[in-house]
Amino acid sequence: MTEVQRATIQDVALLAGLSICTVSRALRGLPNVSESAQGRVAGAAAKLGYVASAAASRLAGGSTRSVAIITPTATTWFFAHAVEAAEQVFADSGLDTMLISLRNDPSVHSRIFGDLPGLAQKVDGVLLINVELTDGQIQALAASSLAVASVGMYDVPWDNVGIDNVLAARMATGHLLDLGHWDLAILCDREKGSRSVLTASDRLRGFTEALTDHDLTVDADLVVNAPSTIDGGRQAMTELIENRRMPTAVFAGCDETAFGAMAALREHGLSAPKNMSIVGLDEHPMSDFLGLSTVQQPVADQGAFGANLLVDRLHKPDSAPEPANHLLPTSLLARSSSRRRR
Amino acid sequence: MTEVQRATIQDVALLAGLSICTVSRALRGLPNVSESAQGRVAGAAAKLGYVASAAASRLAGGSTRSVAIITPTATTWFFAHAVEAAEQVFADSGLDTMLISLRNDPSVHSRIFGDLPGLAQKVDGVLLINVELTDGQIQALAASSLAVASVGMYDVPWDNVGIDNVLAARMATGHLLDLGHWDLAILCDREKGSRSVLTASDRLRGFTEALTDHDLTVDADLVVNAPSTIDGGRQAMTELIENRRMPTAVFAGCDETAFGAMAALREHGLSAPKNMSIVGLDEHPMSDFLGLSTVQQPVADQGAFGANLLVDRLHKPDSAPEPANHLLPTSLLARSSSRRRR
DNA sequence: CTGAAAGCGCTTACAG
DNA sequence: CTGAAAGCGCTTACAG
Numbered sequence: 001m002t003e004v005q006r007a008t009i010q011d012v013a014l015l016a017g018l019s020i021c022t023v024s025r026a027l028r029g030l031p032n033v034s035e036s037a038q039g040r041v042a043g044a045a046a047k048l049g050y051v052a053s054a055a056a057s058r059l060a061g062g063s064t065r066s067v068a069i070i071t072p073t074a075t076t077w078f079f080a081h082a083v084e085a086a087e088q089v090f091a092d093s094g095l096d097t098m099l100i101s102l103r104n105d106p107s108v109h110s111r112i113f114g115d116l117p118g119l120a121q122k123v124d125g126v127l128l129i130n131v132e133l134t135d136g137q138i139q140a141l142a143a144s145s146l147a148v149a150s151v152g153m154y155d156v157p158w159d160n161v162g163i164d165n166v167l168a169a170r171m172a173t174g175h176l177l178d179l180g181h182w183d184l185a186i187l188c189d190r191e192k193g194s195r196s197v198l199t200a201s202d203r204l205r206g207f208t209e210a211l212t213d214h215d216l217t218v219d220a221d222l223v224v225n226a227p228s229t230i231d232g233g234r235q236a237m238t239e240l241i242e243n244r245r246m247p248t249a250v251f252a253g254c255d256e257t258a259f260g261a262m263a264a265l266r267e268h269g270l271s272a273p274k275n276m277s278i279v280g281l282d283e284h285p286m287s288d289f290l291g292l293s294t295v296q297q298p299v300a301d302q303g304a305f306g307a308n309l310l311v312d313r314l315h316k317p318d319s320a321p322e323p324a325n326h327l328l329p330t331s332l333l334a335r336s337s338s339r340r341r342r
Numbered sequence: 343m344t345e346v347q348r349a350t351i352q353d354v355a356l357l358a359g360l361s362i363c364t365v366s367r368a369l370r371g372l373p374n375v376s377e378s379a380q381g382r383v384a385g386a387a388a389k390l391g392y393v394a395s396a397a398a399s400r401l402a403g404g405s406t407r408s409v410a411i412i413t414p415t416a417t418t419w420f421f422a423h424a425v426e427a428a429e430q431v432f433a434d435s436g437l438d439t440m441l442i443s444l445r446n447d448p449s450v451h452s453r454i455f456g457d458l459p460g461l462a463q464k465v466d467g468v469l470l471i472n473v474e475l476t477d478g479q480i481q482a483l484a485a486s487s488l489a490v491a492s493v494g495m496y497d498v499p500w501d502n503v504g505i506d507n508v509l510a511a512r513m514a515t516g517h518l519l520d521l522g523h524w525d526l527a528i529l530c531d532r533e534k535g536s537r538s539v540l541t542a543s544d545r546l547r548g549f550t551e552a553l554t555d556h557d558l559t560v561d562a563d564l565v566v567n568a569p570s571t572i573d574g575g576r577q578a579m580t581e582l583i584e585n586r587r588m589p590t591a592v593f594a595g596c597d598e599t600a601f602g603a604m605a606a607l608r609e610h611g612l613s614a615p616k617n618m619s620i621v622g623l624d625e626h627p628m629s630d631f632l633g634l635s636t637v638q639q640p641v642a643d644q645g646a647f648g649a650n651l652l653v654d655r656l657h658k659p660d661s662a663p664e665p666a667n668h669l670l671p672t673s674l675l676a677r678s679s680s681r682r683r684r
Numbered sequence: 685c686t687g688a689a690a691g692c693g694c695t696t697a698c699a700g
Numbered sequence: 701c702t703g704a705a706a707g708c709g710c711t712t713a714c715a716g
Contacts, residue, residue, distance in 0.1 A: 018686080021688085053709050055396075055463070055708085056710035060692055062712095084415065230627045262631065395692085397693080404696095
C-alpha cells in the first residue's frame, strides 16, 4: 500500500532518451516527431503507466480531458438515460464527465452561464441537454473556447441531435383523430420563452397542425400546462376535470405526464380508455405495463449521439464543418389507453 | 463579447497591496493573517471577481475543489435521485461534481478502483453509492489521500448513511404475515459477493427473520434473483409462475422490481392482490398510482446526507472523529396490492 | 526533427 | 504577521 509516485513527463523523457517537449509532442500526436522517437516515447510511457497530469497540462494551456453535461434535471426518465448514455461515451473516449444539473433553479443557471471563462477553465467542452438559453448566452457560448454540442435544442450554432417534435406530436394526435376523436386536449410543459428549447412548443404545434388538417381548431380551454413529471400530469388532469371540461381524448406531452393523468383519472373514478383516450410520448419502461399508447423516441441514443458529436468536435477543432442538426426517428405504439370513439 | 482576462492572484495582491502568498493564505482562511490584510484581500478579490485557477492550485498541491460521485447506475429511480440530491449539495458547497457510473461494467469498475492515484489527481473526495468493493479496495481507498463517504454501504472505515434494510424487509414481510399469508416468495437482487453492499442480503435476511418469528421457514424455490429494474422484476415473476410455483404473497426487493412483477402477473392473466399479494420497498412515485403496498425509504435525503458527510470531512480533514454510520427511518405504506389471505 | 527556456497561476516551506 | 523563492508538471513559442 506504498503511495506510489506517479510517473511524470520527465520520467518518460529520461527513459526514452529524449527531451520532455519531444515527449509532449509525441504523446499528443503532434507533427514533427520521427517514427523512432514516437515509438520510444510510446514504449516508455506504456512501461511507466504514464498519464499526463490534468492540472499541469491545463495550466500550461493544454486540455482538461473533461467535459460537462448540463441538464435541466438528472432524475426524470429521459434525462437520466440521456445523461448516462452520454457519460458512457465520454468515459470510453477517456474524458471525465462533470455533471451540472440546473434543477430548474434560475440562480444555478445564471451561475453557470454567467461565468463561461470559469467553466472553460475546468472543461474542454459541454453537452447541453434541452437547456433554455438566451440569444446572448448562445452567442457567448459559441464565442467561448468551449466546444459545444447539444441534445434537443433549436437553431443553435453548434451540432445538435434531437427528434422531430412536430412530427412526433402529429403522430400521437393523428392516432387519436384516426380513432374518431375530435375533441382533444393537450397536457404539455411550457417553455419559459426561450428559442433554444422548443420541445413543448413543437409538440403543441404538431397537435395544432394535426387538428387543422382535419378542419378542427384547438380549444384554448383544453391546452393545459403540465410539468414533465408524474405529479405535473396528475395536476394538469385534475385541472382539466375540475375546472375546465372533459374532452374525449388527450395527448400528454410525455409518458410521465400521461401516467400522472391516468392517476388523476382514477382519483376521479374515471379511467382510460373508458372515459378518455390517452396517448403519450417517450415509450417509458412502464408504458407497456400501463397499456399507454405512445410515440417512442430514442433516449440513450440521443444522449450517446450528442456525446459523440462533442467528442468529434474536440478531436478536430480546426477542420470545422458546418454545425449540423440530426433528427432521430420516432414511431407510434398503439396500446389499450386509446380506443375508437363510441 | 471581448474575451475577458480572468483575474489572477497577482491582480488581487497588487490591488490589496500585499504579496501573493499572503493573499493565498487569506483566501483559504489560513491562520497568521491580520484582520486588516484579511479585509483588504477579501475586498480586492470581490472587486475583481477573482476565483482561483483550479488547475494551478491543484498543481501546486492544493485542492481540486471537486468530488466524484461513483454509482452503479444513474438511471434507476433510487440512484438518479440520490445522485441529483448529492450534486446539489456539492454545488451549493462550491464543489464540482464528477459523475462516474459503473454501469455494471467490471472493466469500468477496475479502471476506476485500479487507479486511485489517478482519481485523487482529479478530485478531493468521492461519494460512493452502493458500490461493491473488495477488502483490498476498501483499504486502498481509506489509505489514499481521498476523502471518502458513502451511501448504503456496510462496515466501511468512513462515514456512511443508509437505512436498516433488515428492518425494512421485516416491515414489508411482517405486513404480509399480518394479513394471514404464510407462503411467501421474495424477488431480490443478489450481490456479487462483496461485503461492502449488503442491501439485498439484508433484505433477504429481514424476510427470513420475519418468517422465522412466525415459525415459518423459507422455501428456497421461492427465493428468486431479480435485478432491481422493471424488467428484472418481470423476468423473476415469470420464472416464479412458469418454473417454480405460485406463493400467495411476494415481497419485491424494490418498487421497480414490484412493477415488473405486476406486469408479469398481467401477462399471465393474473393480478395483485387477487391472485397474489405484493409489497415493494422504495415508495417510487408510481407506486401510489399502481396501488403498490411498499416500505418508504428516503432517497434524496440519503444522497444529500452522504454528500454532507463528505463535505464535512473535506472541511476538517485533521479533526477526524470516528467514522459513523447513520441510519434513516423507513415506514410501511399499505395499499391495494396486498390484502388478507382468503 | 529536436531541445533549452520561459511561463501557466498557484502553494509550500523557509526566512524575516 | 508577512514576503521572496522555488517548484508543482506540463505546453508554447523560439532556436537550432
